[in-house]
Amino acid sequence: MSLFLITVKSRLAANLTVMEKGMTVEVSCRDSELYANGCPHVKEAFMRKYGIDLLKLGGPNAIWNYFDIKKIS
Secondary structure: EEEEEEOOOOOOOEEEEEEOOOOEEEEEEOHHHHHOOOOOOHHHHHHHOOOHHHHHHHHHHHHHHHHEEEEEO
16 A cells, blocks of 8 residues: 645636645555545545545546546555
């Protein structure tokens, strides 16, 4: 298992949902799981911390270019 810090690089707004630059979440998963199956770990982390449903913004797979992903450990 690895720990990732995911930071929003630029503002994104769609379907009455806004994700602001600088928002961060920490996600613990295997490297291969981070991008697999629509990335449930990232979706759940944004919902839990900010109440943001990434599916309204196009889903994690559609908005990866808005994220800066750093492996912490």
